[in-house]
Amino acid sequence: MSGAAIGDAARLWLYALSGIWLLAVLDQILAARAAGGMEAGTLGRPWRAALRALFKERRRLRGSDGLLCRFCPTLLLVLAAALTALAADPPAAPGSLVAVAGLYVLVGVLDFALGWAAGSGYALLGAGRALALLLAVLAPLLLALGGVSVANAELGLAGQTGHPLALTQPLGAVCFTLSAMILSGWGPVRGPRGTDLAGGIELALTGVPLLIWRLARYLLLLATALLTAGLYFAAGPWLPAGGLLGAALLLALSHRLPLLEPRAFLSRAWLVLLPLAVINLGWALLLGAGPGAG
């Protein structure tokens, strides 16, 4: 490995860790504001939460699948890191858009697997939600990415040049961002980690695995924002800053928007989000076939 590659990797890690920390702090601030005001020490809470997880033992519920419970958090972190790497430093390799879609699908599958493995009724309900949400947002996500590939005339992430795609495909930008945000475990829906499930799929996790799982969630949000900024806003050299800003915006939206019940979200996903994604793809094909295309 060359020195430049090592430097790039180190910069990426530094960026990802700073992003996670900034998002965790912002999350605490928004939660504290919603709870009636900031207390002293709110900014240090993410550190203390991480420390707490290090002191807490890793415990296994009876009836749970120990192997899955142990590996799901690590795998999620690997997936989140891969998505962030793809988004922050888009490779020229063809097919990287397909890789992005595949990684998001795997994130949804991991949510389901962890809920299934926990051996608890509430976690099982969370697993059901994870599967339902995956099925609901998968098609809009793929169609939105399809629109991007049509506009760029390739399946790579690095193909975009010129004007921001959000100007010609605003619907695609909305569909992609919302779908990816939901799969990342954020957004305006009572998801698999809902308060009404007493923790849901996270029930089986304590200590370090829970810490890893939550770090991965922040990283996924950052990756989603980076992808939106890169694919739809042609952020170019401003991509790192745009990613952080976008992630902060998405986090604020997650706190501000009313939470939809899973069934209500599913019906909206099928009746609104999916048709919008289809219209966006049709529009992208029309633009692609228009005069001057190709």
Next chain:
Amino acid sequence: MGMTPRQRLFRSAFSQLRVFPVLGWGGRELWQRLLGVAGINPCQSPDDCDLFVLAGEIPSQWSRRLSTLLESAAQPCSVLWLRPAWQCESPAGLPIKHTVSPSRIEALRAATLADELLEHDDEERPRPQFERAPTEAPVTGGTSLVLGPHFPYLPSGLQLELRLDGERVLSCEGVHNAFPLTPLVGADPVKIGPGNLPALKILLGQKSSISALESARWYSHLSWMADFLMLAGFAGAASQLRPLRRLPDRMAFRRILTRVEPRLKAMCRGVGRISPGTVQRLDLRGPVARASGVAVDSRQEDSAYRSLGFEPVLESDGDAWARWSVRARECLQSLDLIARARQCPASVPEAPRGAFRHQSSVFVAPTTALYPLLETRLGGNEWSAALLFIASLDLCPQEAALQ
């Protein structure tokens, strides 16, 4: 002696404690007071809590179940007992590290409790035995799940056997009260909470005033509203509502409601609709009956209330939103009555959940009449709607256990 670096880190890590409550007789009041202490954060699952709070008098029958829950909690985890105001046995067989009397709750400091954890952390302790039974077992036609008896923000002691198909509740196959049956005569009225106290006094032939009865209603309704908001995901509004129970402030109350009600209304509209016919058939009382448009309120029969121009608060839709609205409007009505009635005596035992009464010399609490609704009306609801329906009934298993 100074602290080691590890101890300093430990103390910093646990300066915000995640706390799981188990509420016994009179426990709800103590728990809601503890939530006002800085550094105390409610936790939804016992598995990842730092502090297990036993609040009130814990029935001895719960010891085995609680031991099992404690064994499966990730260490370090300590046990705090919020002792009730009356004399009672400490919870048997549980490793209680800290006992706090009601007068000392507000003086608690999260850092002091974290030090208890630190001591606990230094101990050699056996690995958890994972004795907890799985909560679900596959059965034909759905998955069965036992909800409660310590599910956060639902009434402590209420245990439901549910059958689910995905998120949809197919049926409720059993309703159990984990509180043991207790004779009313000889029981300390404080046990069933300050909200019920004035009405119970009247039922037992003691004196009480309109002011006391309405203050108790304000207190009880606000406690319920705070729990309901927590369940619905409005933790911020809940924490702002809780202090108003002891320091009534009409403007602040209205402000909080104005902020949350549009979203809450959207969630609760049409959830758990109860028709006037069902109210009459099951002999329902209190806000649940009045939310269905049935004017069941014994205060109408009290001349002192009549002289104050009292009219029962009614809604017609009979859903969870109507039940919220009735209680919210009753809160404001109670403040009016308190201001005008002064020490005017009351003669009717209209408790916040409905009138207490004797039927064939047996005490019948309003909650008892609501239990059949759970078996007949939970089926067909989505999971979150089912939880909102249960919470909207404001059940009190403690009062239902009195005979």
